[in-house]
Amino acid sequence: MSTGSAPVTPLAHFGQQYVTNGLGRQLEAVVLRGEGSYITLEDGRQMLDFTCGIGVTNLGHCHPRVSAAAAEQCMKVVHMQCSIAFHEPYLELIKRLLLLMPDPSLDSFFFWNSGGEAIEAALKIARAATGRQNIISMQGGYHGRTYGAMAVTKSKTGYSEGFHPLMPGVYSLPYPFWHQLGMPASTPSSEISAACLSQLSLLLSQQTAPRDTAAILIEPVLGEGGYVPAPPEFLRGLREVCDREGILLIIDEVQCGYGRTGKQFAIEYSGVRPDIMTIAKGLANGFPLSGVISRKEIMDKLKPGSLGGTYAGNAVSCAAACAVADVFKEEHILDNVNARSKELFAALNAIRSDPTCSPHILDVRGQGLMAAIEFASPTGTGPYDRFRRADAPKDLARRVAKRCQEKGMLILTTSVYEVIRFIPALNISQEDLALGCRIFKEAMEEVVREG
Numbered sequence: 174m175s176t177g178s179a180p181v182t183p184l185a186h187f188g189q190q191y192v193t194n195g196l197g198r199q200l201e202a203v204v205l206r207g208e209g210s211y212i213t214l215e216d217g218r219q220m221l222d223f224t225c226g227i228g229v230t231n232l233g234h235c236h237p238r239v240s241a242a243a244a245e246q247c248m249k250v251v252h253m254q255c256s257i258a259f260h261e262p263y264l265e266l267i268k269r270l271l272l273l274m275p276d277p278s279l280d281s282f283f284f285w286n287s288g289g290e291a292i293e294a295a296l297k298i299a300r301a302a303t304g305r306q307n308i309i310s311m312q313g314g315y316h317g318r319t320y321g322a323m324a325v326t327k328s329k330t331g332y333s334e335g336f337h338p339l340m341p342g343v344y345s346l347p348y349p350f351w352h353q354l355g356m357p358a359s360t361p362s363s364e365i366s367a368a369c370l371s372q373l374s375l376l377l378s379q380q381t382a383p384r385d386t387a388a389i390l391i392e393p394v395l396g397e398g399g400y401v402p403a404p405p406e407f408l409r410g411l412r413e414v415c416d417r418e419g420i421l422l423i424i425d426e427v428q429c430g431y432g433r434t435g436k437q438f439a440i441e442y443s444g445v446r447p448d449i450m451t452i453a454k455g456l457a458n459g460f461p462l463s464g465v466i467s468r469k470e471i472m473d474k475l476k477p478g479s480l481g482g483t484y485a486g487n488a489v490s491c492a493a494a495c496a497v498a499d500v501f502k503e504e505h506i507l508d509n510v511n512a513r514s515k516e517l518f519a520a521l522n523a524i525r526s527d528p529t530c531s532p533h534i535l536d537v538r539g540q541g542l543m544a545a546i547e548f549a550s551p552t553g554t555g556p557y558d559r560f561r562r563a564d565a566p567k568d569l570a571r572r573v574a575k576r577c578q579e580k581g582m583l584i585l586t587t588s589v590y591e592v593i594r595f596i597p598a599l600n601i602s603q604e605d606l607a608l609g610c611r612i613f614k615e616a617m618e619e620v621v622r623e624g
């Protein structure tokens with residue numbers, strides 16, 4: 174494994190020159206190979222990957238079963254456009270997904286390529302099915318970078334800055350996240366949920382009337398907004414409001430779904446039935462594929478041709494996704510998530526009690542292998558952030574992530590807060606998880622000591 178920063182290679186330098194500045198990048202290097210929880214760089218360095226390409230290569234890089242299924246499909250049919258005919262992997266995938274749905278009512282499928290596209294489709298379906306226009310999304314929510322998805326994204330202005338006007342008819346509701354609400358992290362979840370549900374009542378009586386409101390869109394675990402699981406009572410409250418007012422509940426499982434939280438879908442922790450659900454990322458372990466799923470009665474309100482896309486539901490991606498579903502079952506992936514999750518949270522909580530680190534940690538949170546640690550910040554999000562701590566080191570999250578990188582581990586920050594997120598492969602071994610936790614602890618201790 175690598176230690177220390179390495180010079181930028183000529184190929185990476187070429188990339189810096191010719192790839193748009195509109196793309197940010199954490200690592201100025203070229204990755205040549207990926208295998209399991211490790212990637213290998215052009216200069217030969219090996220790195221432990223705790224990012225999984227932002228929660229995508231959940232069975233590790235190049236899982237042999239998934240890659241073989243894709244290769245095999247490449248020799249049968251690569252592209253069979255979904256508005257021309259069915260292809261076999263598309264239908265095989267639906268057969269597998271039907272068995273996994275968090276509610277049996279979810280029985281009508283449309284596949285696209287990216288998570289953002291799935292969100293676009295979900296918004297169109299909600300508007301068409303209800304005849305209403307407005308969408309309520311969550312403050313802190315992230316749903317993608319295309320225009321509709323960008324309009325419902327409220328995690329950072331950086332995603333929409335300079336690109337206005339956005340799609341109209343979008344309203345925002347506070348996510349049940351203590352820091353955003355200015356409530357201490359120790360606030361009982363019932364109190365946090367009640368505060369947000371009361372804001373929903375106000376929103377529906379002050380800004381967007383129920384008869385104008387098509388859908389409420391929420392990630393059951395806030396992803397780019399800071400890795401915050403929504404309390405089940407909040408999600409159940411949303412369900413009740415939606416049922417009462419004829420509003421559709423769209424559950425975005427793009428990042429938190431497909432085993433990441435220790436259940437097949439994060440919404441299962443609440444028992445809430447989605448009207449529409451979006452999936453992507455880990456679905457095909459790196460092959461571009463997303464899905465939007467709803468009840469036939471809702472989906473069938475759309476006219477033929479109103480959904481589609483040249484590459485939508487690509488045959489190779491669907492074949493890979495079938496293999497992913499098979500591997501989940503045969504390799505007992507959810508059992509590994511839950512076993513490794515206990516170890517990850519034990520390690521993070523031990524760091525939280527460590528005298529060097531403890532004063533600078535505001536929160537350890539998450540579900541399954543979707544975990545985060547939030548550090549204190551001397552500036553917070555501004556002068557009214559009541560959780561600012563004057564003595565906290567500056568930029569802790571970014572600096573700790575960089576130090577981990579220098580020690581041979583890739584890890585990501587997230588949100589407008591000082592948050593590091595842990596998204597290791599769902600089949601990560603006990604040893605690799607322990608190694609990652611050790612690297613993180615060392616990195617944090619070093620950075621904190623530097624002040």
Ligand SMILES: Cc1ncc(COP(=O)(O)O)c(C=O)c1O
Nearest residue numbers: 287288289315316317396427428
């Ligand atoms: C919850 C959620 N929804 C939607 C998206 C957008 O997915 P994509 O980047 O594939 O468009 C993301 C991406 O991170 C996400 O986390």
